[in-house]
Amino acid sequence: xSAVIGTVLRNEWRTLRHNRVVLVFGxxxxxxxxxxxxxxxSGPRALISLLNLVLLVVPLVTLTFGVxxxxxxxxxxxxxxxxxxxxxxxxxxxxxxxxxxxxxVFALGLVLPLLLHQAISPEMTPLLLATLGSGLALTFVAGGxxxxxxxxxxDRLRGVAIALALWLxxxxxxxxxxxxxxxxxxxYPLERPMLGLTFLNPVDLGRTLIVMQSDHAALMGYTGxxxxxxxxxxxxxxxxxTGLSAWILLPAWAGRRAFERRDx
Amino acid sequence: MTELSIAHRAPLVDISALTKSYxxxxxxxxxxxxxxxxxxxxxxxxxxxxKTTLNKALLGLVHPDGGSILFDGEDTRGAIAHRxxxxxxxxxxxxxxxxxxxxxxxxxxxxxGGERVRDESLVEALALAAFLDQPIRVLSGGxxxxxxxxxxxxxxxxxxxxxxxxxxxxxxxSGVLKDKIxxxxxxxxxxxxxxxxxxxxQELADTIVFLHEGRVRWSGPLDALLRTTxxxxxxxxxxxLMLDEAAHADVATRxxxxxxx
Numbered sequence: 001x002s003a004v005i006g007t008v009l010r011n012e013w014r015t016l017r018h019n020r021v022v023l024v025f026g027x028x029x030x031x032x033x034x035x036x037x038x039x040x041x042s043g044p045r046a047l048i049s050l051l052n053l054v055l056l057v058v059p060l061v062t063l064t065f066g067v068x069x070x071x072x073x074x075x076x077x078x079x080x081x082x083x084x085x086x087x088x089x090x091x092x093x094x095x096x097x098x099x100x101x102x103x104x105v106f107a108l109g110l111v112l113p114l115l116l117h118q119a120i121s122p123e124m125t126p127l128l129l130a131t132l133g134s135g136l137a138l139t140f141v142a143g144g145x146x147x148x149x150x151x152x153x154x155d156r157l158r159g160v161a162i163a164l165a166l167w168l169x170x171x172x173x174x175x176x177x178x179x180x181x182x183x184x185x186x187x188y189p190l191e192r193p194m195l196g197l198t199f200l201n202p203v204d205l206g207r208t209l210i211v212m213q214s215d216h217a218a219l220m221g222y223t224g225x226x227x228x229x230x231x232x233x234x235x236x237x238x239x240x241x242t243g244l245s246a247w248i249l250l251p252a253w254a255g256r257r258a259f260e261r262r263d264x
Numbered sequence: 265m266t267e268l269s270i271a272h273r274a275p276l277v278d279i280s281a282l283t284k285s286y287x288x289x290x291x292x293x294x295x296x297x298x299x300x301x302x303x304x305x306x307x308x309x310x311x312x313x314x315k316t317t318l319n320k321a322l323l324g325l326v327h328p329d330g331g332s333i334l335f336d337g338e339d340t341r342g343a344i345a346h347r348x349x350x351x352x353x354x355x356x357x358x359x360x361x362x363x364x365x366x367x368x369x370x371x372x373x374x375x376x377g378g379e380r381v382r383d384e385s386l387v388e389a390l391a392l393a394a395f396l397d398q399p400i401r402v403l404s405g406g407x408x409x410x411x412x413x414x415x416x417x418x419x420x421x422x423x424x425x426x427x428x429x430x431x432x433x434x435x436x437x438s439g440v441l442k443d444k445i446x447x448x449x450x451x452x453x454x455x456x457x458x459x460x461x462x463x464x465x466q467e468l469a470d471t472i473v474f475l476h477e478g479r480v481r482w483s484g485p486l487d488a489l490l491r492t493t494x495x496x497x498x499x500x501x502x503x504x505l506m507l508d509e510a511a512h513a514d515v516a517t518r519x520x521x522x523x524x525x
Contacts, residue, residue: 003374003377004375007375008371008375011360011363011367011371014362014363014367015360015362073358073360075354075356075357075358076357076358076359076360078325078354079352079354081323081324082325082347082352083347083348083375083376084345084347084348084375084377085347086344261327263286263325263326263327264325264326
């Protein structure tokens, strides 16, 4: 890690650790996990109940917070760019400075209540790792997308609107389209095309990763059930992880490229 | 003449045929300009003349479409090292609200690597010590601007780019800053100021650059401008240049209409 990335990242952490949104997000994760754990009484059930929270709230918070905080610090970033700093280094530091605090409070909010209740058993470890891995991966994916939107869209309100539209597309509209295709073309063998569709949506990939570790495949969406049936647990998980890795890399790469080329 | 004195006389920045467009709008239309050491250069022009874009091109914030910028003889395209020799004071810097003034100065020092001699005279003269450890969010606009000024001068830069430097400063702080500008000029540095306060520029500037519609329309010493325009003040001289530009544009429009007719 270059000295520039280290310096800016340290300062991003200093800024975000006092940020109310980050603190509230962490506290909310903790409280919800705590409440769900008390209501369900067991770790695995709590994690499955938290599935939609992880899949919906993590991308929503990261996307909107990422775009808003990008615009809030834009003038200061211009001052940083006027220093002897490579743009790629600054972008890397801003990206890590956005996603790592959010990822940290998410992980703490999820794991701390389980540790406090001594609810982690060897049987549920794969499910916990999958839930944690999905949430962390989605934080990194949404963080990259947020910065990409921030770099490309100058107007803050337009940027937030695009972030919300993207979130709706990934979490709600996509499922509706998949279901529509599945029901309309139910006479055709759709399993393989459906598997392909899963890779177009990081939220679906995150869901698949969790589904692979549970017995609730049928409840977790059409593509998750298909992947579970066709690929089996290990292969499916590896494929989902590969897909999520690509989703982490692509928006961050595109964002960095746009950042290097844009005028401030 | 020794090599040292030749290098001393050479301009610090040499801009040639610089062009920049945003979409269809061409903002810089072939700027040729040199920025001398030992001098305060004022860049003046109406809104949309290209002053901000020119400043940002010097800083590497804007990628020019064509032309070149040489900093001390080195092409700045794709380079970052020369920025360690530039101090930049934006019109209104927005620092992170939870940082203290000390945090800001430390961050900038860390990014610059500590190779340059630190000049803390402005930190003292602008009395930053009184609020150095307070969070930015509790500082007044004037205090933030004092921090902004101190940060620009802190690393003994060879070139200072000052955008409306006295805006928001009280008369005492404004006077301190002007004295500092004169002293670094006398020490051999180059200073570029963009400001709408022409009386202030007349007080400080050695060289005037008048930009209009992306082109340098006048460039030279202040007294030469006053002589050429027969004006008593910089304000009158700039007004005369703008009237000349308007008359020129009017003639061009009429000629063009006549040709078309």
